[in-house]
Amino acid sequence: MIKKLALVFLCLVLAAAGGAYWAYGEIESYVSAPIDTQEKVLVTVPDGANYHSVTRTLINDGVISPSEWSRFAAKTHPELTRLKAGTYEIDPSMTLADVFAVFRTGKEHQFAITFVEGSTFKEWREILNQTDYxxxxxxxxxxxxxxxxxxxxxxxxxxxxxxxTYHFVAGESDLSLLVRASKQLQNALDLAWASRAEKLPVKSAYDLLTLASIIEKETAVDEERGKVASVFVNRLNKRMRLQTDPTVIYGMGDKYDGNIRKKDLRTPTPYNTYVISGLPPTPIAMPGKASIIAAANPDSTPYFYFVASGYGGHKFSKTLAEHNRAVRQYLKVLRSQ
Structure with missing residues (x-):
């Protein structure tokens, strides 16, 4: 009788062991199987989240399939329960174990936001307000x-x-981005101001920045920045008005409809350099480093005028007569296009 009981007990133990081994294998398959998504997805782990709540989120988002083995995985893999709050990017090549390994690192997904040279603060605000996360x-x-x-x-x-381009993590304040952008601008401006050319006709670093913003709006051709800067510096030295259209446009604000008319050139605003002498009171856009450097160290040229060539650059002239011929040539190119 005892032998029979022992045999039954042994069979039960073996069956239990076999069942446990089979269950462990199923859990391992669940943890190591590729996730369901076919593209990269963002998953947010909230503060206070645990393995079970995050797993439910992954199932609801279609990242993983529901499984009866899900609740047991945390027992055999306690590392799955160690999570850090944040927003993470999940790759389709990952397994469930890989996903939770990402959650443990705390290395959140880095979002990117780009502000182009020559953009205005109004445009920056629109971009910020439309940026998710x-x-x-x-x-x-x-x-x-x-x-x-x-x-x-x-x-x-x-x-x-x-x-x-600035990078940020989910939940970061737009103000923190502006703080970074402000500090980087100040660093670039300080360097340019410290190494500026002698006898530059600007009184302060802020004036230099204003000049750089005009250069930025006038040309996107790197090789031309120094020449464009020289034209404005030459004009300032001769006490000639800058007569640059971007300042007129900025002064018009919301009244600008894409066209500048003769009456706009004659209409006084604090920024209209066809009317005012010297620089406008503030920058008219966000200049990049190249334009700031050009403003601080312009080329040495005899030019006082420039106009678009019609081929992506500008034609520079020493005299008004030369400039007028260049304008007529530009109009001729426009008509032929």
Whole structure:
């Protein structure tokens, strides 16, 4: 009788062991199987989330399939329960174990936002407000209020942010991006101001920035920046008005409809350099580093005029007569196109 009981017990133990081994294999297959998504997806792990709540999110989002083995996986793989809050990018080549390994690292997905050279603060605000995963702390603030939060001495932010690509994690404040852009602009401006050419006709680094913003709006051709800068410097030295269209456009604000008319050139605004002498009161756009460097160290040229060539660059002239011929040639090119 005892032998029979022992045999039954042994069979039960073996069956249990076999069942446990089979169950363990099923759990391993579940954890190591590729996830269901066919493209990269973003998954947010909230503060206070645990393995089970995150697994439910992954199932609801279609990243993994529901499985009866899901609830047991945390027992055999306790590392799955160690999570850090954040938003992560999940690759379709990953397994469930890989996914939770990403959640453990805390290395959140880096989003990117790009501001191009020559863009205005108004355009920056529109881009920020339309960017997902950013915390929009500045959306309802005035420009002056934002300037104050950035620690600027001016109530205008125009020109005081460096246009380039910035990276951020989900939930980061748009204000923190502006702080970074402000610091990078100041660093670039300080370097340019410290190495500026002698006898430059600008009184301050801020004036240099204003000049750089005009250069930025006038040309996107790198090889021309120094020449364009020289034209404006030559004009300032001769006390000639700058007569640059981008300043007129900026001064018109929302009234600008894509065209400049003769009456617009004659209409006084603080920015209309056909009417005012010298530089406008503030920058008219966000200049890049190349334009700031060009403003600080312009080429040495005899030019006082330039006009678009019609072929992607500009024609530079020493005299008004030469300039008028270049304008007629430009109009001829336009008519032929």
């Amino acid at each position: 950013l915390k929009h702390d500045t959306e309802n603030l005035s420009e002056a209020a934002i300037a104050k939060k950035l620690g600027l001495s001016s109530e205008k932010v125009e020109g005081l942010l460096l246009p380039e």
